[in-house]
Amino acid sequence: MPLIIKLLAQRIALGLILLLLVSGLIFAGTMILPGDVAQSILGQSATPEALENLRAELGLNDPPLQRYIQWLGGAMTGDLGTALTSGADITASIAKRLSNTLFLAFWAAIIAVPLAIFLGLLAVRFKDRWPDKAISAVTLASISIPEFLIGYVLMYLIAVKLRWFPSVAMINDSMSLGDKLSAIALPVTVLTLVVLAHMMRMTRAAILNVMQSAYIETAELKGLNGFQVIFRHAFPNAIAPIVNVVMLNLAYLVVGVVVIEVVFVYPGMGQYLVDHVSKRDVPVVQACGLIFAAVYIGLNMVADVVAILSNPRLRHPK
Amino acid sequence: MSEPLLKVRGLKIGATVYPPGEKPHDIDIVHGVDFDVQKGKVLGLIGESGAGKSTIGLASMAYGRGGVKITGGEVWVNGRDIMQSGIGDIRKLRGGEVTYVSQSAAASFNPAKKIIDQVVEAAVEQKKFSRKEAEERARVLFDKLGLPDPQNIGDRFPHQVSGGQLQRCMTALALCPEPDLVVFDEPTTALDVTTQIDVLMAIKEAIRETGVAALYITHDLAVVAQVSDDIMVLRHGNMVEYGSVDQIINSPQEEYTQALVSVRSIEHEEKQPNGDPVLSVRNITARYKGTQFDVLHNVNVDLYPGQTLAVVGESGSGKSTLARVITGLLPPREGEIEFAGRTLSSDLAGRSREDLRELQMIYQMADVAMNPRQTVGTIIGRPLEFYFDMKGEEKRKRIIELLDEIELGEEFIDRYPAELSGGQKQRVCIARALAAKPKMIICDEVTSALDPLVADGILKLLLELQKIEDVAYLFITHDLATVKAISDNIAVMYQGKVQRYGGKSQVLSPPFDDYTDLLLSSVPEMRLGWLEDVIANRKMESAGN
Numbered sequence: 001m002p003l004i005i006k007l008l009a010q011r012i013a014l015g016l017i018l019l020l021l022v023s024g025l026i027f028a029g030t031m032i033l034p035g036d037v038a039q040s041i042l043g044q045s046a047t048p049e050a051l052e053n054l055r056a057e058l059g060l061n062d063p064p065l066q067r068y069i070q071w072l073g074g075a076m077t078g079d080l081g082t083a084l085t086s087g088a089d090i091t092a093s094i095a096k097r098l099s100n101t102l103f104l105a106f107w108a109a110i111i112a113v114p115l116a117i118f119l120g121l122l123a124v125r126f127k128d129r130w131p132d133k134a135i136s137a138v139t140l141a142s143i144s145i146p147e148f149l150i151g152y153v154l155m156y157l158i159a160v161k162l163r164w165f166p167s168v169a170m171i172n173d174s175m176s177l178g179d180k181l182s183a184i185a186l187p188v189t190v191l192t193l194v195v196l197a198h199m200m201r202m203t204r205a206a207i208l209n210v211m212q213s214a215y216i217e218t219a220e221l222k223g224l225n226g227f228q229v230i231f232r233h234a235f236p237n238a239i240a241p242i243v244n245v246v247m248l249n250l251a252y253l254v255v256g257v258v259v260i261e262v263v264f265v266y267p268g269m270g271q272y273l274v275d276h277v278s279k280r281d282v283p284v285v286q287a288c289g290l291i292f293a294a295v296y297i298g299l300n301m302v303a304d305v306v307a308i309l310s311n312p313r314l315r316h317p318k
Numbered sequence: 319m320s321e322p323l324l325k326v327r328g329l330k331i332g333a334t335v336y337p338p339g340e341k342p343h344d345i346d347i348v349h350g351v352d353f354d355v356q357k358g359k360v361l362g363l364i365g366e367s368g369a370g371k372s373t374i375g376l377a378s379m380a381y382g383r384g385g386v387k388i389t390g391g392e393v394w395v396n397g398r399d400i401m402q403s404g405i406g407d408i409r410k411l412r413g414g415e416v417t418y419v420s421q422s423a424a425a426s427f428n429p430a431k432k433i434i435d436q437v438v439e440a441a442v443e444q445k446k447f448s449r450k451e452a453e454e455r456a457r458v459l460f461d462k463l464g465l466p467d468p469q470n471i472g473d474r475f476p477h478q479v480s481g482g483q484l485q486r487c488m489t490a491l492a493l494c495p496e497p498d499l500v501v502f503d504e505p506t507t508a509l510d511v512t513t514q515i516d517v518l519m520a521i522k523e524a525i526r527e528t529g530v531a532a533l534y535i536t537h538d539l540a541v542v543a544q545v546s547d548d549i550m551v552l553r554h555g556n557m558v559e560y561g562s563v564d565q566i567i568n569s570p571q572e573e574y575t576q577a578l579v580s581v582r583s584i585e586h587e588e589k590q591p592n593g594d595p596v597l598s599v600r601n602i603t604a605r606y607k608g609t610q611f612d613v614l615h616n617v618n619v620d621l622y623p624g625q626t627l628a629v630v631g632e633s634g635s636g637k638s639t640l641a642r643v644i645t646g647l648l649p650p651r652e653g654e655i656e657f658a659g660r661t662l663s664s665d666l667a668g669r670s671r672e673d674l675r676e677l678q679m680i681y682q683m684a685d686v687a688m689n690p691r692q693t694v695g696t697i698i699g700r701p702l703e704f705y706f707d708m709k710g711e712e713k714r715k716r717i718i719e720l721l722d723e724i725e726l727g728e729e730f731i732d733r734y735p736a737e738l739s740g741g742q743k744q745r746v747c748i749a750r751a752l753a754a755k756p757k758m759i760i761c762d763e764v765t766s767a768l769d770p771l772v773a774d775g776i777l778k779l780l781l782e783l784q785k786i787e788d789v790a791y792l793f794i795t796h797d798l799a800t801v802k803a804i805s806d807n808i809a810v811m812y813q814g815k816v817q818r819y820g821g822k823s824q825v826l827s828p829p830f831d832d833y834t835d836l837l838l839s840s841v842p843e844m845r846l847g848w849l850e851d852v853i854a855n856r857k858m859e860s861a862g863n
Contacts, residue, residue: 214425218491221379222413222440232439236430312430312475 004314008305015301019294023075026289027068030282041084058084071286080287085279090287093272098291100171101261101268104184105253108191112253113246116196120203120242121235124211125226132204139197151190151263158186169264187264191257195249202245206238213237240307247303254299255292321397322354323498323531324378330390331373331382331555347373348555350391355499360525360532362546362563364539364578366769367740370555371535375501378533379416380408396498413440417492421504423484427476433487434472441495452494459490462527463520482513486520493524500525501533506541510632510796515840518544519853537769539578540842543567544849551575567844577771579844586781588822589806594659595620596757596790597644602653604643612651613639615815621758621807624784626791628805628822630798632837636814637794641760644792645679658757675705678751682763684743688735694721694746695731701753720749723786724779741772745779752783758790765800777803798841802826810834 038054039046055061059070074081080090119139123132142150159167165185175183210216211234219233258270265271269288276284308314331348348370355361363371377388380400393400400411417440420426427436437459438452447455453472460468463486476484485505492500505521506514522545525532536542542549542563549566551558551574559572570576597620604614614636621627631637642648644655646666655662658676663669681687688697698717702708708716718728724745735743744764751759761780765773781804784791795801801808801822808825810818812833818825830838839852 214420214422215428217383218418218420218426218436219428219439220412221381221418223409223411223444224413224439225409228443233428233431237428310430313477316475316478318478 003317004308007308007314011301011304011308015297019297022293022297023072023290024068026286026293027064027071030286030289031064071283075287075290080290081283083276083281083284085276085281090284094269094287094291097267097269097272100266101254101257101270103171103180104169104187104191104257104261104266104268105250107181107184108188108195108253109250111188112192112195112249113199115192116199116246117203117242119196119200120207121227121230123200123204124207124230124234127208135200139200142193143197147190147194148259148263150193151186151260154186154189155263167264169266171267184266187257187260187266190260190263191253195252199242199245199249203238203242206241207234210234210237236310239310243306243310244300244303247299251296251299254295320356322394323357323396324355324533325394326351326353326374326378326391327394328352328391329374329377329388329393331370331377332387332389333382334385346389346555347386348377351550351552351555351557353550353557353560355531355533357498358529358531359547360534360545362542362549363533363535363552364537364542364549365552365558366537366771368554369552371552372503374552375503375533375535376418378499378501379412379418381412410444413497414444414446414495415497416499416501417495417497419485419488419492419500419502419505422508423488424476424481424508426488427484429476431475432472433474433476433479437472437487437491437494440491444495446495455496456490456494459493459524460487462524463487463490464516465490482509482517485509485517489517489521489524493528493530496528497530499531499533501535503535504537507536507538511798511840512632512836514541514842515849515852518842518849521545522849538842539567540844540848543844543846544842551578564846567846586804589622589625590821591620591622591625591807593623595656596623596658597621597792598656599640599644600654600656602640602643602650602655604639604648604650604653606639606648613814614643614650617653617811617814617816619807619809619816619819621790621792623757623790624788625806626784626793626804627807627809628793628795628801629809629811630795630801630837631811632796634813635811637796637811638762639814640811641679641762641792641794644760645677671705675701675754676757677760678754678756678758679760679762680744680747680751680764682766684740684747684767685735687747688743690735692734693731694726694733694735694738697735697746698749698753701750705754716753720753723752723783724749739772740768741775744768744776748776748779748783752787752789755787756789758792760792760794762794763796764793766795766797773800780804798838810837 038051038058038060042050042054059067071081078091080094082088083090083093119135123135126132155167158164166183167186169183169187171180171183207230216229216233219229224232254269257268258274260266261268261270262274269291273285273288276288328350329348329352330346330350332344332346334342334344336342351374353361363374365371373382373386376383378393378395380388380393380403382388388401391401395411395415398407400408403411427433434453434456437456438447438449441447441452441455442449446452456472457468460471465471465483465486471479471483471487479487489505502521506517509517518541525545534542534545546563548561549563550560551566551572553574559566559570559575566575567579570579599617599619602614602617603612605612617636617640619627619629629637629640639648643650646663646669649664655664657673662673695714695717698720699708699713702713702716714731717731721728721730726742726745730738730742735746738746765776768776777800780791783789791804793801793804805822807820808818808822809816810825810833818831818834825834826838839855842848
């Protein structure tokens with residue numbers, strides 16, 4: 001299968017080039033931010049000599065290209081530098097935070113993705129009848145309400161009134177898996193509600209599009225029932241667009257959960273990033289940006305690869 | 319006579335339509351038809367588009383496309399009125415007792431699944447056979463239908479076999495569950511004529527060997543005459559005539575049936591070449607950008623003023639590519655186009671306005687060749703403005719003249735394309751081409767999308783206009799009946815080469831080369847037993863070789 005391998009190699013190479021470009025953008029972006037790291041570390045009362053010494057020590061006086069190459073080289077070998085404000089090793093701190101964020105995203109995805117696809121199939125099966133309309137209404141409502149509001153409402157009802165789950169999603173290494181899951185139950189619920197509508201509607205649209213095809217009529221004329229037609233004949237041809245939207249939403253679960261993490265005081269990447277943006281800790285912001293970009297590009301690359309692999313013409317050339 | 323397998327009484331079918339700018343309303347498509355199909359017999363349903371023949375075929379499976387629904391009457395299958403059956407019984411009927419072969423197997427096979435999985439699906443789902451038995455049955459059917467490598471062809475995906483092979487796979491799909499009735503809905507219409515004959519023979523053999531009954535739906539009377547026992551002629555959802563195949567073909571009673579039987583009846587005297595050719599195609603070799611092989615090899619043809627050169631060939635023969643080269647859309651690798659005594663620029667951008675005016679084109683799909691937001695007057699008026707700077711009353715007068723020539727009245731001037739029938743649309747396209755007063759018109763499959771009687775009218779009109787305007791036609795078609803009807807010279811194309819070229823009588827008279835012989839003998843003739851004769855002849859020839 002030379003063609004399919006060529007296509008896959010192209011996609012992966014494109015992803016890597018894109019990541020390289022984004023790393024340049026992140027670096028340039030943090031360079032042109034107004035203000036001065038040395039100033040913000042030492043405060044307004046610092047003397048010019050002290051500022052100058054600190055800048056030299058931090059390497060802020062080197063040419064930008066040299067600093068970029070040093071930074072990129074470090075990042076590729078797993079060394080993201082040290083945080084300016086705390087002097088802590090960024091790689092170590094981020095590893096901890098990232099694993100927490102992935103933990104939250106993983107459980108949200110485990111629930112949201114199958115649920116969204118199932119609801120999408122259900123909506124197609126009962127198109128324009130009440131189950132379809134009810135699913136559309138509920139998911140649209142849940143995506144329209146701001147996520148922090150859903151968070152606080154759930155917190156009030158489930159944590160405060162019913163006392164089923166804790167309102168604050170603090171987790172640490174000494175907790176058991178069950179305790180951890182109980183702790184993140186509320187943020188997972190909110191995230192599920194937020195990403196459900198998008199995936200469900202895309203699943204519905206993609207399958208409805210396929211349902212117009214002549215081979216769906218063939219399937220119906222074989223006496224198959226509605227779900228058999230959808231599962232066996234429509235779904236396999238709608239995988240590419242569905243995977244695409246699923247990957248976009250998975251990326252959102254990793255990089256877009258800042259608000260939820262703040263609402264539930266969850267120790268993830270988002271909180272970590274927000275903290276250090278406010279302290280103008282450039283190396284940390286750059287490191288977070290790079291990781292977010294890598295996640296985003298990586299997941300979209302997976303979507304492209306799945307789309308290529310799901311095309312029978314590419315998998316089985318003439 | 320025993321109880322028929324399929325008994326239809328007073329069948330009425332309606333649909334909800336949503337015309338632009340009007341309220342949705344219900345219309346009747348089929349106004350009450352009666353017919354029977356006995357066990358093991360084949361009933362041909364014949365009619366033009368819109369006659370309701372596919373709708374009736376699908377009604378025998380209690381199925382309606384889109385908003386189509388059965389509004390009245392009875393459909394009895396195996397002694398059960400399926401109109402009164404629940405959805406569970408109908409699902410058992412579909413794919414079990416009655417199966418369906420569609421016009422386009424390419425679209426009707428799921429591209430994501432192997433052929434064998436789709437062929438056995440109904441048989442297994444309806445619990446007629448186990449998966450293993452069904453696969454064994456499918457392979458036997460593949461073999462019977464003349465598919466290559468019947469043991470393994472099922473493991474391929476639909477895109478890995480040819481169109482004719484896929485159509486045979488579709489027939490295997492329909493026969494696999496051992497149904498009582500198969501609905502064949504134009505199963506050979508989308509195929510090339512030399513492929514059609516093989517598929518037709520395979521279907522006929524399969525029907526004979528399995529003893530299955532069939533509804534055979536087509537617009538081609540010559541085809542249906544080869545496979546049917548009885549024929550029902552339909553028009554506008556009404557039955558016109560219903561009888562044995564012998565009676566319908568040899569002594570049709572109704573005027574409409576007579577017209578259908580005699581449709582290919584244009585008499586056209588072949589003209590001899592006179593003067594210098596208006597178009598000379600010289601040693602043209604061409605390939606598409608980014609490809610590695612030539613689609614035209616050293617093509618040489620001439621077209622004389624006021625005459626018709628028919629370029630005939632099957633899909634992929636290069637006939638449309640030749641039109642693209644002549645119009646300048648595809649600059650050739652080698653060769654020249656001489657037109658009206660001058661050499662044309664090979665590239666469209668290098669041609670003068672006069673070049674463009676004198677060489678017009680009419681397309682297969684009149685629908686998409688017109689702007690749906692422009693009136694007929696605007697469409698025909700555009701070349702008048704562009705080439706002749708006509709305005710106001712002068713332009714209007716000329717438009718009405720042209721409408722008159724194409725046998726449409728002045729009242730059409732303010733209509734939109736959507737308000738016209740297929741034949742009327744093609745007439746407007748002809749008027750638009752004529753408006754430029756061209757020396758030559760390229761007609762690319764202009765009648766292929768039309769019903770036979772309508773196509774006949776268009777051909778007669780084109781011949782009439784040729785006399786009046788002295789315009790030459792380069793007529794591209796795959797239909798040999800059309801070629802016989804209107805051409806003076808013929809070029810038979812095969813795999814990018816001109817296989818045979820000359821005056822009509824010469825090209826269509828023996829001795830033939832192998833390909834032309836195959837092509838000519840594959841065109842269905844309107845007589846009983848034609849298919850058997852051809853097959854017998856070919857067997858004899860191959861035995862003789």
